[in-house]
Amino acid sequence: MGVQYGFGRHVWDINPDHTATVIMYDYLTQTFGIAGGTLGRIAFIVFVVGLLGTKKAYRVILWVLVALQVVTNGMFIIILFVQCPGHASAIWSQDGKGKCWDVRVQAYYGYYQGSFNSATDLYLAVFSTYIFWNLNLKLQVKMGLVTLLGLGLFAMVASIIKTVQTRILAHADDDPTTATISLDRWLYIETYLVIITASIPCIRSLLRPFGRQTTGTGQSTYELGSPYAGRSGARSRRLTPTVPGKGMMRISDRNASADDISEWDGTDSDRVDEPAASKKSIHVYV
Structure with missing residues (x-):
């Protein structure tokens, strides 16, 4: 809608009656971009909590x-x-009727907000790497899991570039209908990268038939199950751990994929009987 009214063109090249409308849509663009990236990160964090949050501190x-x-x-x-x-429309009408904050307030807070989002992406990637790298798994399995959960680094790079572009907010009045083009572009690149990289680890689960709980070899699998979600749903297999005070995850290296991380497993007597030749999993205490 903003583009239809002239967003992206110099303010002196568009209809003066449309200038306020263009700026208003620009603000809405930034709002949806910020909200989208935020919800994407929250979704990924909740995913990581269920997957790796085996300790209360984590x-x-x-x-x-x-x-x-x-x-x-x-x-x-x-x-x-x-x-x-008291005069919100003055933000885009620029009629001088309202007394507004210094534009540097928005710019400086934008630096903090962008830096915090970049740091969050980095932390989530490092956190996942730290957890899996300390497990007794094959190197190729570790690399696969770390790669899947560390793709947020791409979003971090986009977030850093977007944060640098935030400087334009301190002097956008020079040409308000073109000033934020690069900022908006990188804002949405960041948002879409957050959504994509947070979704990639779950793709295999979506491609498999619904309700399927065993593989062709007879191995039981639980798609990206929470290691402490045993209290919810009939599919849960939370049983008494074999080591007091510790939970046990069963991680399959069959396809070196994060979607083979199972829920809490129990003692040998509680496990489902399966042919020994068909099982290629290890038990890891965390």
Whole structure:
């Protein structure tokens, strides 16, 4: 809609009556971009909590990240629309009727918001690497799992570039209908990369037949199950761990994929009887 009214063209080349409308759509563009990236990161964090949050400390840190994502990015959206108190339309009408904050407030907070999102992407990649690298798995399995869960580094790079572009917010009045083009582009590149990289680890689960719980070799599999989700659903297999105070994950190296991480397993007597030749899994205590 913004492009139809002239977004991307110099302010002196479009109908003066459309200038305020173009700027308004630009603000909405930034709002949806910020919200999309935030929801994508939260979704991935929740995914990681269920997959790797086997220790209370890990779960606490990850849930704190969720809260900080909501607060940090939510505050930026609020700042976008309250920088002219009592006269919100003055943000895009620029009629001088409203007294607005210094434009550097929006720019400086944008630096913080972008830096925090970049740091979050880096932490999630490093956290996943740390967890899997310390497990007794084949190198190719480790590399596969680390790669799947570390793809957020691409989103981090886009976030850094977008953060650098935030400087334009401090002097966008020079040509408001073209000033934020690069910022908006990288904002949406970042958002889509967050969504894509957070979704890739789950692709195999979507491609498999619904309700399928065993492989062709008879091996039981649980698609990316939570290691502590035994209290929900009939598919849960949370049983008493063989080592007091520790939970046990059963990780298959059959296809070196993150979707073969199973839920809590129990003692040998509690496991499903399967042919020994068909099982290629290891038990890892965490």
